[in-house]
Amino acid sequence: xxxxxxxxxxxxxxxxxxxxxxxxxxxxxxxxxxxxxxxxxxxxxxxxxxxxxxxxxxxxxxxxxxxxxxxxxxxxxxxxxxxxxxxxxxxxxxxxxxxxxxxxxxxxxxxxxxxxxxxxxxxxxxxxxxxxxxxxxxxxxxxxxxxxxxxxxxxxxxxxxxxxxxxxxxxxxxxxxxxxxxxxxxxxxxxxxxxxxxxxxxxxxxxxxxxxxxxxxxxxxxxxxxxxxxxxxxxxxxxxxxxxxxxxxxxxxxxxxxxxxxxxxxxxxxxxxxxxxxxxxxxxxxxxxxxxxxxxxxxxxxxxxxxxxxxxxxxxxxxxxxxxxxxxxxxxxxxxxxxxxxxxxxxxxxxxxxxxxxxxxxxxxxxxxxxxxxxxxxxxxxxxxxxxxxxxxxxxxxxxxxxxxxxxxxxxxxxxxxxxxxxxxxxxxxxxxxx
Ligand code: NAD
Numbered sequence: 001x002x003x004x005x006x007x008x009x010x011x012x013x014x015x016x017x018x019x020x021x022x023x024x025x026x027x028x029x030x031x032x033x034x035x036x037x038x039x040x041x042x043x044x045x046x047x048x049x050x051x052x053x054x055x056x057x058x059x060x061x062x063x064x065x066x067x068x069x070x071x072x073x074x075x076x077x078x079x080x081x082x083x084x085x086x087x088x089x090x091x092x093x094x095x096x097x098x099x100x101x102x103x104x105x106x107x108x109x110x111x112x113x114x115x116x117x118x119x120x121x122x123x124x125x126x127x128x129x130x131x132x133x134x135x136x137x138x139x140x141x142x143x144x145x146x147x148x149x150x151x152x153x154x155x156x157x158x159x160x161x162x163x164x165x166x167x168x169x170x171x172x173x174x175x176x177x178x179x180x181x182x183x184x185x186x187x188x189x190x191x192x193x194x195x196x197x198x199x200x201x202x203x204x205x206x207x208x209x210x211x212x213x214x215x216x217x218x219x220x221x222x223x224x225x226x227x228x229x230x231x232x233x234x235x236x237x238x239x240x241x242x243x244x245x246x247x248x249x250x251x252x253x254x255x256x257x258x259x260x261x262x263x264x265x266x267x268x269x270x271x272x273x274x275x276x277x278x279x280x281x282x283x284x285x286x287x288x289x290x291x292x293x294x295x296x297x298x299x300x301x302x303x304x305x306x307x308x309x310x311x312x313x314x315x316x317x318x319x320x321x322x323x324x325x326x327x328x329x330x331x332x333x334x335x336x337x338x339x340x341x342x343x344x345x346x347x348x349x350x351x352x353x354x355x356x357x358x359x360x361x362x363x364x365x366x367x368x369x370x371x372x373x374x375x376x377x378x379x380x381x382x383x384x385x386x387x388x389x390x391x392x393x394x395x396x397x398x399x400x401x402x403x404x405x406x407x408x409x410x411x412x413x414x415x416x417x418x419x420x421x422x423x424x425x426x427x428x429x430x431x432x433x434x435x
Contacts, residue, residue: 017316017340019098025341026105030417033410036425039433044104044424047074047097053143055121057136060129069140071119071147071155072096075104077427080151081117082107082365084158085140085165087133091120102336103365106358108420110397112369117153119144125160134168137161141172148173150183150376156368157187163199167192183375186368190380195371197386198364199274203237203312204387205363206334208394209355210242210308213330216402217353225306227251227328229258229298230313231280234334234361236272238310243267251301253313254280258301261293303327311338318343326352333357348411356413358420359401366393 024045031041050072058064070093073081083103096118104116121140125133147153157166166185170192173184182193190196197204214221224247228239231252239249248264256278259265271279287293302309302317305327311317312334318326323339323346331347332355333339339347339354347354367390374380381389397419404415 017337018094019102019337020094021098022337022341023098023101023105026413026417027101027421029414030421033408033414033418034421034425036421037429040425040428043428043433044075044101044421047072047100048076049073050093050097051119051144051147052093053140055136055140055143057132057139059132067121067123067136069119069121069143070096071144071153072100072117073147073153074100074116075424076115076153077424077431078108078115079113080115080149081153082112082114082368083117083119083156085155085161085169086118086120086158087123087125087160087165088120089122089124091122096120099336102358104424105417105420106362106365108423109358109401109416110362110366110369110393111400111423112366114154114365114369117155118158119155120158120160133165137165137168138172141169142176145173145176148184150181150372154183154368154372155185156365163187163189163194166194183372186371186375188371193371193375193380195367195374195381195386196383197390198367198371199233200237201363201367201386201390202361203234203239203334203363204241204390205366205394206234206238206310206312206332206360207241207245208363208391209360209398210238210247210310210330210332211245212395212398212402213332213353213355214247214308217330219307222246224248224308225250225262226308226310227258227260227301227304227306228310228312228334229253229301229317229338230273230311230335231270232273232313235310235312236267236270236274238312238334239267242308247308250306251296251304252280253296253298253301254278255298255313256281257284258296258298259284259287259293260296260301260304261291263292265293308332310334314338316340318347320346323347324350326350328352331355333360336361344411344413353412356416359397359412359416362397363390363394366390 099118107114188194251260309328315337320342323343
């Protein structure tokens with residue numbers, strides 16, 4: 001088999017959107033549709049603060065290395081800052097600022113009482129031992145101690161961090177504060193105040209958004225074909241739920257490539273990225289010539305003629321280079337920022353609806369909100385209750401965005417930003433500008 005290209009090969013350099021550029025552009029676009037005080041828009045272009053900290057770490061060989069950590073806090077007019085902490089070599093102040101703005105819009109479109117934050121450490125997590133990751137996380141928690149807290153700023157896992165990272169962060173913060181404070185972070189293991197259903201939530205909300213879109217465009221889910229790029233937490237959970245609800249998942253992929261079967265793939269038979277990384281590739285290797293399953297590249301998966309395409313792997317995969325070749329009738333963004341601005345314009349001209357990330361994958365932050373409520377009340381919810389409340393929140397947000405689509409003829413993305421900006425602007429105007 002020849003080397004399978006990754007989705008990154010579909011990206012041309014001049015078409016890549018940084019999170020900050022995208023966030024500012026969306027704010028400006030939304031402002032043209034909302035009757036909002038220009039002073040409010042001006043304030044929202046700037047983060048409240050971006051903290052930079054040095055995080056010294058004693059490595060296993062006794063040497064000391066100093067890493068740089070960040071926490072960007074964009075806006076808290078509707079409640080504490082909320083957003084992930086990522087460990088990745090390319091974490092920067094600018095990236096955190098842009099992503100914190102995205103979180104402001106995401107929390108507002110879901111009507112959660114949070115603002116937007118994002119942070120992380122510029123480090124390759126794969127270069128650290130578990131003990132080093134624990135020490136780095138504990139020291140980072142201490143450096144950010146004054147900035148975070150259940151009523152100030154509530155981090156969560158993101159790229160390169162997980163439930164265990166949040167457990168160490170919560171423990172370090174609690175030890176220094178002198179009391180157990182589970183609500184300082186979300187995405188923790190359930191045994192220390194995490195919520196059931198948090199891990200599956202972004203995939204579940206992506207599936208709900210796809211299901212609602214299928215219904216909105218007058219299709220039967222049982223007649224719907226779906227292609228999902230990325231078989232991780234978001235992609236695998238979305239694919240499995242849509243299959244349970246009657247859709248036919250015809251293609252899935254991991255970083256090495258995709259598999260395609262027009263008859264439908266048994267997605268339950270493939271472990272997700274968390275369960276077994278690159279399981280789609282292993283599944284493909286076991287196929288013999290008589291199988292109806294074909295191997296495709298990630299780029300080819302994106303161009304399949306399916307009813308619903310769910311990019312759920314990485315950002316910037318639908319670009320000006322391939323937007324004309326997208327043959328799906330509906331795109332539902334499971335990943336953050338999979339469609340570049342240029343591609344979005346092309347898809348709009350071609351009348352291909354794109355259900356935006358800030359709505360579709362917002363199940364993660366929504367269940368984080370449930371976790372925060374459970375921590376404050378010291379009362380754990382059942383998985384059934386989490387899923388029921390998530391369904392309810394998603395349908396409410398869907399209806400709010402759909403109302404803007406229907407009334408104003410906006411794209412789904414513009415409508416979502418209009419809903420978010422209207423809520424934030426109203427809160428700002430009502431609270432006023434101090435002093
Ligand atoms: P994950 O690490 O669990 O899985 C990622 C999957 O994508 C894997 O199957 C991997 O093999 C594949 N992949 C990686 N690089 C690829 C590439 N270049 N081309 C094609 N496939 C590739 O990740 P996840 O948690 O499912 O997150 C996926 C996306 O969803 C990211 O954009 C993330 O920011 C976004 N997201 C995640 C959450 C969450 O809580 N997990 C919430 C909201 C948004």
